[in-house]
Amino acid sequence: MWKWLHPYAKAETAYNLCYxxxxxxxxxxxxxxIAGSIWGLLxxxxxxxxxxxxxxxxxxVPTAIWSMGAYTSMAICGLIGIVWQIKNAELAVYAMAPVGAAFTFLALVTGAVWGKPMWGAWWVWDARLTSELILLFLYLGVIxxxxxxxxxxxAARAASILAIVGVVNVPIIHYSVEWWNTLHQGASITKFDKPSISPDMLWPLxxxxxxxxxxxxAIVCLRLANQILINDARRPxxxxxxxxxxxxxxSSVKGKHNAV
Incomplete structure (x- = not known):
């Protein structure tokens, strides 16, 4: 079932795939x-x-969604790395962590900017906001x-274990608005039967x-390729x-010199 993963256990194959x-x-x-931002903002x-x-x-919303998606991907890669002993999967955990942390930070900042005119405060200890802040700490902990x-x-194995353990926070973030009485609004676009947002607003989102x-x-591909190079620096x-x-x-320098 997992035989398709085996070729990517080879560092050179994974590096070439990334690029x-x-x-x-x-x-x-x-x-x-560019299309979504222009459409949505203008x-x-x-x-x-x-x-x-x-x-x-x-x-x-995009940064909040992928802050959770990135952490879930880290946990999956960590599990693959530990169970199937695939070193590149463990390297992927570290490659994803700073990107996920940046998304989480952006989600918290944009949420505060949005919350100020709506709630009258930059920050409240709301269940959704608090669990998202914990997610940021988990990312920083992995790093x-x-x-x-x-x-x-x-190091990669320890970080993978933390990623797997910390993934329990992801469903807490997602369902916090349903499990507790919070200020944060409920789902707008995940109700596929009837999203509570106008199509003119939904498509750019x-x-x-x-x-x-x-x-x-893209950033994870670049970071993972660099991590593979660093890890295999002495390999032929x-x-x-x-x-x-x-x-x-x-050759390029000589060509330019000859052209001049």
């Missing part, structure tokens, strides 16, 4: 974010209650744990949600890659 996917994710992120109708202040939704060990294999996903994927395939890059750079 094949990187330009696609980058272009998709640029196209969807052309979507104003909310009948919140006016134009609601437009921060086009950044708050700190990875950097606290000299042996990076041990969906574009930005996709855009932030592609940003996440990395030395061959460096020599090839040096040869191409030298």
């Amino acid at each position: 094949r996917l990187l330009p696609y994710f980058s272009w998709l992120a640029a196209i969807t974010l 052309y979507a109708p104003s909310d009948y209650q919140q006016g134009d202040s609601f437009r921060i939704i086009y950044f708050h 700190a744990l990875y950097n606290s060990f000299e042996d990076k294999r041990t 969906l574009l930005n949600i996709a855009g932030f996903l592609f940003i996440f994927a 395939w990395v030395k061959a890659l460096v020599e090839q890059s040096s040869t191409e750079s030298t």
Whole structure:
């Protein structure tokens, strides 16, 4: 069932896959974010209650969604790394952590900016906000744990265990507005039978949600490729890659010199 994972246990294969996917994710992120942001900020109708202040939704909701999605992905990679002993999956945990932490921080900041005119306060100890803050601390804990060990294999395994344990916070964030009496509004777009948001507002939001996903994927591909290079710095395939890059750079310089 999991045989499709086996080729990507090889560092060189995973590295090449990251750089094949990187330009696609980058272009998709640029196209969807530009289209969604322009549509949402300039052309979507104003909310009948919140006016134009609601437009921060086009950044708050995507970052909040993928703050949870990134952590769930970390937990899955951590589980794969520990159970199937795939080192690249453990490296992916650390590659995702700073990106997920940035998304979580942005979700908290944009939520505070949105909450000030709605609630009259920048911060309240609401169940959704508090559990999202805990998520940020979990991300920082994974990053700190990875950097606290000299042996990076041990560090990656410890970080993976924390990611797996901490994933229990994700459903708490998602269902907090249903389990407790909170100020935070309920779901608007996950009610697929009848989303409680106008289609004119919904479509640019969906574009930005996709855009932030592609940003996440692009940055993780770049970070994972770099982590693989650092981890395998002494391997023959990395030395061959460096020599090839040096040869191409030298040829390029000579070509420019001859042209001049």
